[in-house]
Amino acid sequence: MTVGLLIPCYVDQFYPNAAIACLELLEKLGVTVVYPKNQTCCGQPMANSGFEHLTHGCDELFVKNFAEFDYIVAPSGSCVLHIRDHLHDEANPEKAAHISSRIYEFTSFLTDVLKVQSLPAKFPHKVGVHQSCHGQRGLHLSSMSELVAPEFSKPGSLLKMVEGIEIVHLGRTDECCGFGGTFCVVEEAVSSKMGKDRVADHLEHGAEYITGVDMSCLMHMEGILRREGSKVKVLHIAEILNGVR
Amino acid sequence: MTNELKDHAELAEIFNKDEERVDWHDETLWWIRAKRDKSVHQIPEWEALRETASQIKNNVLSNLDKYLVQFEANAKANGIIIHWAADGKEHNKIVHDILTQHGVNRMVKSKSMLTEELHLNEYLMENGIDVIDSDLGERIVQLAKEPPSHIVLPCIHKKKEEIGELFHQYLGTPAGNADPQFLTETARHHLRETFLTRKVALTGVNFAIAETGEFVVCTNEGNADMGAHLADVHIASMGFEKIIPERKHLGVFLRLLTRSATGQPITTYSSHFSKPREGEEMHIIIVDNGRSVQLGREEFRNSLKCIRCGACMNTCPVYRRSGGHSYHNAISGPIGAILAPNLDMEKYADLPFASTLCGSCSNVCPVKIDIHDQLYKWRQVIVKNGYATTAKKAGMQVMTFTLSNPAVYHTGGKIGRWVMKHAPFAVNNKLNPWYKHRDMPTPPKESFGEWYAKNRKG
Numbered sequence: 001m002t003v004g005l006l007i008p009c010y011v012d013q014f015y016p017n018a019a020i021a022c023l024e025l026l027e028k029l030g031v032t033v034v035y036p037k038n039q040t041c042c043g044q045p046m047a048n049s050g051f052e053h054l055t056h057g058c059d060e061l062f063v064k065n066f067a068e069f070d071y072i073v074a075p076s077g078s079c080v081l082h083i084r085d086h087l088h089d090e091a092n093p094e095k096a097a098h099i100s101s102r103i104y105e106f107t108s109f110l111t112d113v114l115k116v117q118s119l120p121a122k123f124p125h126k127v128g129v130h131q132s133c134h135g136q137r138g139l140h141l142s143s144m145s146e147l148v149a150p151e152f153s154k155p156g157s158l159l160k161m162v163e164g165i166e167i168v169h170l171g172r173t174d175e176c177c178g179f180g181g182t183f184c185v186v187e188e189a190v191s192s193k194m195g196k197d198r199v200a201d202h203l204e205h206g207a208e209y210i211t212g213v214d215m216s217c218l219m220h221m222e223g224i225l226r227r228e229g230s231k232v233k234v235l236h237i238a239e240i241l242n243g244v245r
Numbered sequence: 246m247t248n249e250l251k252d253h254a255e256l257a258e259i260f261n262k263d264e265e266r267v268d269w270h271d272e273t274l275w276w277i278r279a280k281r282d283k284s285v286h287q288i289p290e291w292e293a294l295r296e297t298a299s300q301i302k303n304n305v306l307s308n309l310d311k312y313l314v315q316f317e318a319n320a321k322a323n324g325i326i327i328h329w330a331a332d333g334k335e336h337n338k339i340v341h342d343i344l345t346q347h348g349v350n351r352m353v354k355s356k357s358m359l360t361e362e363l364h365l366n367e368y369l370m371e372n373g374i375d376v377i378d379s380d381l382g383e384r385i386v387q388l389a390k391e392p393p394s395h396i397v398l399p400c401i402h403k404k405k406e407e408i409g410e411l412f413h414q415y416l417g418t419p420a421g422n423a424d425p426q427f428l429t430e431t432a433r434h435h436l437r438e439t440f441l442t443r444k445v446a447l448t449g450v451n452f453a454i455a456e457t458g459e460f461v462v463c464t465n466e467g468n469a470d471m472g473a474h475l476a477d478v479h480i481a482s483m484g485f486e487k488i489i490p491e492r493k494h495l496g497v498f499l500r501l502l503t504r505s506a507t508g509q510p511i512t513t514y515s516s517h518f519s520k521p522r523e524g525e526e527m528h529i530i531i532v533d534n535g536r537s538v539q540l541g542r543e544e545f546r547n548s549l550k551c552i553r554c555g556a557c558m559n560t561c562p563v564y565r566r567s568g569g570h571s572y573h574n575a576i577s578g579p580i581g582a583i584l585a586p587n588l589d590m591e592k593y594a595d596l597p598f599a600s601t602l603c604g605s606c607s608n609v610c611p612v613k614i615d616i617h618d619q620l621y622k623w624r625q626v627i628v629k630n631g632y633a634t635t636a637k638k639a640g641m642q643v644m645t646f647t648l649s650n651p652a653v654y655h656t657g658g659k660i661g662r663w664v665m666k667h668a669p670f671a672v673n674n675k676l677n678p679w680y681k682h683r684d685m686p687t688p689p690k691e692s693f694g695e696w697y698a699k700n701r702k703g
């Protein structure tokens with residue numbers, strides 16, 4: 001099985017360890033991983049700003065880069081949701097459809113495709129799990145507090161396999177962190193207040209680390225943590241599951 | 246209103262100057278959301294109820310023409326007078342004419358967000374009519390000369406001390422008394438007098454039943470009944486989407502409405518009005534005001550399924566931290582943000598952008614409106630129509646910042662560059678809105694791409 005690794009631009013630039021952890025863990029699990037180096041962006045930042053009509057070039061490039069793989073995996077619920085819902089390529093509709101049906105967010109690829117039962121990871125710390133909205137409500141990676149439905153969590157089931165980890169309970173289990181792409185600057189006041197409140201919930205409940213499936217949310221919360229001078233760190237879930245370097 | 250000059254982000258920024266107040270507002274509404282959760286989790290068939298309600302409303306929207314005609318015929322047969330209003334102007338004139346016919350210059354009103362949307366109060370005041378809102382919350386904002394900030398809890402933005410102060414000023418209660426029970430009691434007495442002296446009462450409509458020609462008004466205070474029963478003339482104003490086909494469908498909607506709104510199993514009063522009493526009059530004004538345009542917008546039509554429960558506001562992390570008035574529209578919050586651009590795309594171009602698209606609104610909505618998807622779709626429509634002030638501003642604000650490492654995506658062409666140029670977290674700069682409350686990520690010694698080129702065959 002060959003997997004094409006999609007790494008969001010800001011992860012590539014600012015959080016290479018998250019990407020390396022994905023790559024390494026997939027390899028450990030027996031997957032052949034390829035990182036197409038001409039990849040740029042899924043087009044989501046533009047589309048969410050109302051410029052979906054300008055993403056054609058982006059989509060075509062995406063199809064060119066990823067059509068050949070059995071699966072496409074990304075450490076981001078947000079990018080995956082965008083590709084699943086909005087990838088179009090008029091010249092190659094079957095290829096685009098193949099990608100949309102074969103693209104997975106990292107943790108759900110582990111639980112749903114690889115059906116991972118155990119992981120050789122150890123992380124003896126108190127960890128708060130941030131539910132990123134696009135992964136949770138968009139890709140249904142875990143149950144949602146609004147719905148009357150059985151509880152489950154794909155990322156949570158993987159974290160349970162990690163030795164020594166203690167997951168802290170939060171006051172609000174799945175409130176948005178306020179990142180929201182360009183929302184973080186367009187609505188600066190509300191966005192940063194949301195971030196502050198989210199971080200405070202983790203701190204109040206004794207988290208030493210905040211983790212999640214979307215680095216963008218974690219980056220937002222990290223920005224707040226640093227500004228407040230907190231020692232609490234953010235880590236992408238892949239880093240914990242792979243064993244922190 | 247000064248609000249009209251400012252957009253959501255600016256109004257939200259002003260609201261956020263008082264952080265303690267933001268916390269209070271957020272927690273008050275979150276408490277209501279928590280009550281909603283508790284109550285809906287006691288109903289195992291909750292999701293099936295939502296689905297049923299959604300399908301009933303879809304059916305209504307697809308057959309509105311028939312249901313409206315059926316409703317009109319049945320209501321007329323019951324002796325109700327039916328009026329049709331294309332917009333606010335027509336509606337307000339109809340109300341005024343009825344008042345004039347009866348030679349009265351005072352009216353009592355209750356439970357009608359629609360008349361807020363149509364600016365009835367202002368119109369009647371200009372015409373010398375005295376209108377008293379009889380819902381406690383609406384009365385409070387009326388005294389404060391403010392619009393409601395929430396469709397179900399119109400004065401949720403006011404602390405009890407502020408309400409005490411208003412009552413002291415207008416109703417003569419002792420200064421400094423903010424005891425809710427005392428204030429409610431005072432308002433009751435004050436309103437009772439109003440009820441006894443008003444000949445005409447106007448109410449909203451929660452559900453209009455095509456099968457029977459009757460309508461249902463849901464209240465907790467019972468004031469809609471009080472107003473309507475004591476007056477000689479009852480006017481009910483309804484948006485044309487309030488139709489439900491059959492009486493039995495109330496069994497679905499009444500179970501959903503208040504659980505979603507406040508977590509109560511049902512409103513204290515669900516009053517059915519089917520015909521005028523002997524010698525009295527009952528009017529229904531059926532209002533379009535942009536609804537038929539929205540009905541024609543395929544991607545947005547199902548926003549008309551809304552039963553105005555307010556759950557999407559209570560759950561919205563942005564609404565809770567920006568307040569209802571930041572939406573500068575009669576209907577605020579997520580539902581306001583998908584309804585308002587239909588009425589005036591330019592004026593409300595900012596609203597669909599006042600969201601992180603987190604999706605919580607769509608999950609609580611009792612009639613399963615895909616609110617956050619519609620917010621996304623409105624963004625596309627607004628940009629295409631050239632009203633992208635907010636989106637453009639986002640671009641402008643961050644365009645001034647250049648990336649420390651812009652050549653990384655040279656192979657990617659213009660798309661990669663667009664993203665990196667617009668990435669707000671990329672540069673440490675005081676002018677960058679990101680930096681106001683958040684630090685930048687530390688650039689690592691190498692990007693993933695560079696690491697990969699070195700460590701894998703590439």
Ligand code: SF4
Nearest residue numbers: 551552554555557610
């Ligand atoms: S959109 Fe849905 S949740 Fe919001 S007020 Fe209407 S019915 Fe309630």
